[in-house]
Amino acid sequence: MQDVMYPLCALINFTAFIYKVVALRRNGRDPGTVALAASFLFITATFALATPAVWERVDAALGVPNITALIYQSCVIIYTVLIQMMLLFWMHPTTKQAWRAGRWRLILGVVTLPLMALFFSLAEVDEQRTRDFMAHYAGLSVLSIYVLVYLVTFTIGRIDIVRLCLQYAPLVGQQWLRRGLHITWVAGAIGIVYGIARFADVIAPAFGGDPTRWEPVAQLGALGTNIGTIIGLTIPSWGPHLTRANEWRRRYRDFRRLHPLWATLTAAYPDIRLPGMVPSRYAVARHPTHVGLWLDRMVVEIRDAQGQMRDHPSVVEAGGTARALGVTAGLKDGALEAVVQASQIAVALRDAPPRPAQTSARAAATEAGMYGGQGILGEVAFLVDVAQALRSSPVVARTLLTIEVRPAVSAAVTG
Structure with a gap:
């Protein structure tokens, strides 16, 4: 899964990033679109770095085993905060109000990143684990604190995304934007499932459990929350094309149904x-x-x-x-x-x-x-x-x- 799906997700997110950068150049640099484009860039880095072949090369280049895990999980935190800020920019009438509403989210993200770096540096994770890093090391005393700091911030962010989407969706008049927000909150809920699976990585060893048993759940949760989020956040742009295609299909169907009657009458x-x-x-x-x-x-x-x-x-x-x-x-x-x-x-x-x-x-x-x-x-x-x-x-x-x-x-x- 990591060897195939992670590079594919990285490619999809990078494509979305390029698309939004082009939109920025065409439509202006509103803060919401900037935050969205930046979020796609960071999640691209996340899936690219989590690919085992890339992970091994980055570790070798930096000379620190598993340092790639710290880098890509930091990207996940930044990505989550950016999504929260993007929703706030959409919801609030002024940028100033959005920044004010996002203050505690920014503070939480800024505090989380150095704490993660601190506890990672104190943990002994010398054996490179590109496929089961969390499941293998989460039960260690120091690294478990690192994992908890990461997961608490991630899960709070996902809960907040669900809440913001549910709050904002009923107020939206544009059909595809409303649909996108509903898809995004479902993706946020899948992210919470991922967080629960990772919390179990920390708790299970204390009770003799094997965290690797639900590793597929965590990986599927990571893929599901990302794919759902990228669909939800981009569908307002490409969804109207689906509407037009469906309209053409309907009109073509009616054209075929009416053509025999028309041909008969115009012949008569x-x-x-x-x-x-x-x-x-x-x-x-x-x-x-x-x-x-x-x-x-x-x-x-x-x-x-x-x-x-x-x-x-x-x-x-x-x-x-x-x-x-x-x-x-x-x-x-x-x-x-x-x-x-x-x-x-x-x-x-x-x-x-x-x-x-x-x-x-x-x-x-x-x-x-x-x-x-x-x-x-x-x-x-x-x-x-x-x-x-x-x-x-x-x-x-x-x-x-x-x-x-x-x-x-x-x-x-x-x-």
Whole structure:
């Protein structure tokens, strides 16, 4: 795990650091973003140094066994304090208020680092332990004090992060920032689990326990709290791209569902079609950014076609018949209206000859009672229901059988 996951975490955090540095250069150096970027740098150092191969080389270069443990655990303390300060910068309206609120956190961090260095220097940790340093040495009298100082500050910091995120999240209007804060407090809670596992490293030897038994819990906790934190703190930046991707996926799905209905209507009423608009479904692969425009245009042209057919006697009769059949079938509201309009389209395609378009798409939609108040998204959803009803509704099929073809219309159609 340490040989693979730790370097991977270091790379991910360093990528996040570079991303935030670029954001600083582009958007200005607000204290919250500076603290966030710095936190990614320190946690990058933490996972890089905790990688056994790097640990061995740093120890050899400095000539002190296990000195790397002191360095990377000091980075963890700095990282934790930076996250706390970042949240305070976000929460408080002024930088001065944030510094004032973070005073005790800064003091705790500043006191912890020299205390850790002091107790580490007094401990006898001459045997290099790159994979189980805490579990192996935590039971020693002097080093146990070092571990306790480290863990108390770390755990207090994680509890504070959970508290700050829970306090701040309900006040946030931006959706992805709110989600990020919830992810961050969950990651903070995982960090508390890590702290408990490390506390057990100190306590277990006194009762004859073997700390190495839950070493995997501690390592997974360290990975979980870091990965969760990096997701939570960066998701406000990249989360909106997920929203846009999901929006495109939804619009493309609706485009595919409406395309057969649109193609049928524009073939029957060719004068409604705007040249160069809404090509085949497969053209989306060449012009993916046009989906929204094409979908909106499809709605307009479908409504234009309905405007041409709405006054034909067969269509009017089909509306009343389909409504009665739909009510008998237990349909109501939007589902009933979709079946009614699908039945009218089916009968019109069979009986109603095209005529010059005289009614705008918006007027036709308003007369249909489905456009006003719902906006284009509601209109698309409704027409998708109409297309589905046209394909498979038994009410539409029964309406077609009930409404006879009018001889005069049939003659007009056949020429």
